[in-house]
Amino acid sequence: MTTLPTIFTLGDRSVKRLGYGAMQLAGPGVFGPPKDRDAALAVLREAVALGVNHIDTSDFYGPHVTNELIREALHPYPDDLVLVTKIGARRGPDASWLPAFTAAELIQAVHDNLRHLGLDVLDVVNLRAMFGVHGPAEGSIEAPLTVLAELRRQGLVRHIGLSNVTPAQIAEARRIVPIVCVQNHYNLAHRDDDALIDALAAEGIAYVPFFPLGGFNPLQSATLSAVAARLGATTMRVALAWLLRRAPNILLIPGTSSVAHLRENLAAGELVLPDDAIRELNGIAGRAVAA
């Protein structure tokens, strides 16, 4: 059994493959303040204390809530901490998610993220496409990406990534500016991006699955439960260990509002999945693809 890589080079930064996604720290529906502010701050501090150096966030979580929590909990930031944010959406007063793709909105979003996080430069900014309601959909991203590339040229952004995008949009983007990561929906049961992940791995581009545990309705599967029981691990830990094994360019940002869940998730790196378990887990999405 081979040892899995634990580190990935994201742009000019080195990150551990097990990171943390901050979205769950905002209030219900990712809107408004957390139920328990001290508990939210404790999760962030524990993540960094346990060695996390890659945190995913956005100013449209709350809005502004998770960025402000990150700043309060962790600023001044450890040198090795990489904060990845995303722009391209805004929240309506009714908590709806609306596109924010005009030049003025994108420029404003970068400045808002800088201010709320207390930074002079953002390490990585993902442009979040908003063409499809339920997932990526075709449409040119040239105009918004050109705006973001100009902000990078001005030194406000170090690296650019994409979220909720198709292979054609990634190809279009790479003709405009280097892309260091892609953040799409992917997990044990939702494997539309299998081929894309392998293509990005060959190019040294990180693939950062959102909803790695299934999102708002965490994964449930009899096969997953059986494998987890046999290995003496929890289902969530197995789901994350499977992702780590799936491809070396996969970086994990599981979200949680609980310190206990955070600890459990970060322990996924120590769980070695035997080949027969991998085969069974691949069957959940009906794929024979070797992980």
Ligand SMILES: NC(=O)c1ccc[n+]([C@@H]2O[C@H](COP(=O)([O-])OP(=O)(O)OC[C@H]3O[C@@H](n4cnc5c(N)ncnc54)[C@H](OP(=O)(O)O)[C@@H]3O)[C@@H](O)[C@H]2O)c1
């Ligand atoms: N680019 C995009 O469009 C996009 C979209 C969605 C999310 N994201 C990013 O991706 C990150 C991850 O996605 P996510 O947080 O939505 O979904 P997720 O990581 O798949 O799952 C989070 C859910 O799983 C629960 N959970 C976490 N650890 C658990 C454990 N050990 N045992 C049992 N339940 C557990 C959480 O509840 P508890 O709080 O109770 O632990 C929460 O309900 C987000 O934080 C965000 O940064 C990006």
